[in-house]
Amino acid sequence: MFEVLFSKVEEKINLSEAEKEICRSLFIPKKLRKRQYILQQDDICKNLIFVEKGLLRSYNLDDKGNEHILQFAPEGWWIADVYSFFTGENSNYNIDAIEDSELLLITNSALEQLYERVPKFERYFRILTQNNMIAMQKRVMSELSSTAEDKYLKLIAAYPNIVARVPQHMIASYLGLTPESLSRIRKRIAQER
Amino acid sequence: MFEVLFSKVEEKINLSEAEKEICRSLFIPKKLRKRQYILQQDDICKNLIFVEKGLLRSYNLDDKGNEHILQFAPEGWWIADVYSFFTGENSNYNIDAIEDSELLLITNSALEQLYERVPKFERYFRILTQNNMIAMQKRVMSELSSTAEDKYLKLIAAYPNIVARVPQHMIASYLGLTPESLSRIRKRIAQER
DNA sequence: CGGTCTCTTGACGGAGTTCAAAGCTAGTGG
DNA sequence: CCACTAGCTTTGAACTCCGTCAAGAGACCG
Numbered sequence: 001m002f003e004v005l006f007s008k009v010e011e012k013i014n015l016s017e018a019e020k021e022i023c024r025s026l027f028i029p030k031k032l033r034k035r036q037y038i039l040q041q042d043d044i045c046k047n048l049i050f051v052e053k054g055l056l057r058s059y060n061l062d063d064k065g066n067e068h069i070l071q072f073a074p075e076g077w078w079i080a081d082v083y084s085f086f087t088g089e090n091s092n093y094n095i096d097a098i099e100d101s102e103l104l105l106i107t108n109s110a111l112e113q114l115y116e117r118v119p120k121f122e123r124y125f126r127i128l129t130q131n132n133m134i135a136m137q138k139r140v141m142s143e144l145s146s147t148a149e150d151k152y153l154k155l156i157a158a159y160p161n162i163v164a165r166v167p168q169h170m171i172a173s174y175l176g177l178t179p180e181s182l183s184r185i186r187k188r189i190a191q192e193r
Numbered sequence: 194m195f196e197v198l199f200s201k202v203e204e205k206i207n208l209s210e211a212e213k214e215i216c217r218s219l220f221i222p223k224k225l226r227k228r229q230y231i232l233q234q235d236d237i238c239k240n241l242i243f244v245e246k247g248l249l250r251s252y253n254l255d256d257k258g259n260e261h262i263l264q265f266a267p268e269g270w271w272i273a274d275v276y277s278f279f280t281g282e283n284s285n286y287n288i289d290a291i292e293d294s295e296l297l298l299i300t301n302s303a304l305e306q307l308y309e310r311v312p313k314f315e316r317y318f319r320i321l322t323q324n325n326m327i328a329m330q331k332r333v334m335s336e337l338s339s340t341a342e343d344k345y346l347k348l349i350a351a352y353p354n355i356v357a358r359v360p361q362h363m364i365a366s367y368l369g370l371t372p373e374s375l376s377r378i379r380k381r382i383a384q385e386r
Numbered sequence: 387c388g389g390t391c392t393c394t395t396g397a398c399g400g401a402g403t404t405c406a407a408a409g410c411t412a413g414t415g416g
Numbered sequence: 417c418c419a420c421t422a423g424c425t426t427t428g429a430a431c432t433c434c435g436t437c438a439a440g441a442g443a444c445c446g
Contacts, residue, residue, distance in 0.1 A: 068337040070330060070334060126322065129323055130275065132326050137275075141263060144261040148401075167424065173337075178402075180425090181401085340433085341433080360393090362393080371435055371436080373394080380395090387446100390445085390446105391442105391445095392442080394439100395440085399434105399436080400434090402434100405428105407426100408427080408428105409425085409426075411424075414420085414422100416418090416419085
C-alpha cells in the first residue's frame with residue numbers, strides 16, 4: 001500500500017526502515033470509488049491526500065454551476081485544498097475520484113508529528129510546494145498568453161497519460177473551455193494533418 | 194535599510210539581534226532606478242529579491258512581443274524567477290523597476306548559509322512558498338471562471354494600492370487583456386454608476 | 387516646448403460561448 | 417447477453433466579448 005509513496009519520497013530524500021514505519025503509523029489508507037467525494041465545498045480539508053492508485057481531481061463549482069478543475073492527481077501525486085488544510089477555513093473545492101482509487105491520508109497534526117520525528121520531511125514538502133508553485137506560475141502564464149488550441153496541445157505534450165484517462169469535458173474544464181469548444185478544436189487539429 | 198525585511202519576517206518568526214546581524218551580512222543591498230532591469234530573459238536568476246522600497250514587476254515577452262506580467266512586488270514583497278533560481282536554468286522572465294526602488298538580494302549559497310545558521314528561516318520560506326502557491330491557485334481559478342470585468346474588479350478590491358501605482362496598460366497585461374479592452378471595461382464600469 | 391509614454395475611441399474581425407439537438411458509448415440490470 | 421439509460425461527444429446557428437489596427441488626444445519629463 002505504501003510502495004508508491006515511498007518511491008516518490010525517495011526521489012527527494014532517503015528513508016530508513018524505521019522512518020518508513022513511522023510513515024505507516026501516521027498515514028491512513030483509504031479506498032475511494034469512482035465518483036465518490038473525499039472533500040466537498042464548505043467542508044474543511046482535514047487531510048493531505050497522496051494517490052497510491054487511481055485518479056482524483058479538485059474543482060470548484062461557480063454560481064452558474066460550471067465546474068472549473070484546478071488539478072488532476074494520478075498515482076504518485078498529492079492533492080488537497082492546501083488553503084483550507086492550513087487555515088482551517090471552509091474549502092471552495094470539491095475533490096472526487098475519476099477512477100477507483102487507493103489513497104494515503106495525513107492530517108495536520110500527524111504531519112506535525114512527521115516533521116518532528118523525521119525532520120527531513122520538512123525539506124521534502126518544501127521542495128514539493130516549490131515545484132507546485134512553479135507549475136502554477138507556468139499555468140498562469142499559459143492562461144495569459146496562449147490560445148485555447150495552444151493550451152490543449154501543451155497539455156497533451158506535458159501529460160498525455162492524464163489526457164488519455166480523463167473524459168474530454170473535464171479536460172475542457174481544466175483548460176477553461178466549454179466541452180463544445182474543445183470538441184471543435186480537436187476536430188480542427190485532426191483536419192490539419 | 195533592513196527595517197521592512199525584519200518587520201515582515203517577524204510577522205512569521207522572531208529574530209534575535211544576533212540573527213538580524215547574520216541577515217545584514219548575507220543580504221546585499223541594491224538600488225534600482227525606474228525602468229532598470231535586474232533580470233532579463235535568458236539570464237540566470239541569481240538572487241531572491243526583497244523589496245524594501247519601490248515597486249518591481251516580473252513579466253514574460255512572448256513571440257509576438259507582448260508582455261505578460263506574472264507579478265507586481267511593492268515594498269515588503271519578494272520577487273524572483275524561482276524556477277531559474279533553484280534549477281540554474283535560463284530564465285523566461287524579465288524583472289524591472291516600475292518605480293525607483295531599494296532592494297535586498299540574497300544568492301542561493303547565502304540562502305543555504307541562512308538556513309544553516311538560522312534554521313527557523315526554513316519555516317519562514319516554507320510559509321512564504323505555501324502562501325504564494327495558494328495565491329497562484331486562486332489566480333488560476335479566477336482566470337478559468339471570471340470575465341475580464343470581474344477579474345479587474347477583484348484586483349482593485351484585493352490590491353487597490355498596486356492598481357493605483359501601476360500604469361493601466363500593465364494592469365491590462367497582468368489580467369491578460371489588451372490596453373484597449375481594459376480601457377473600454379473601465380468606461381463601462383464608470384457608466385454603470 | 388518637443389517627444390515619448392499613456393490612455394481613449396472607432397470600425398471590423400475572429401475565437402469562443404450559448405442553446406438546442408442528435409449520435410455515440412459504456413455500464414447496469416433484467 | 418441483450419436492452420436501456422445516463423453520460424459523453426459532436427454538430428449547427430446565432431451571438432458576444434475581446435483583439436486588432438489605426439488614429440488622435442492628453443500628460444509627463446527632460
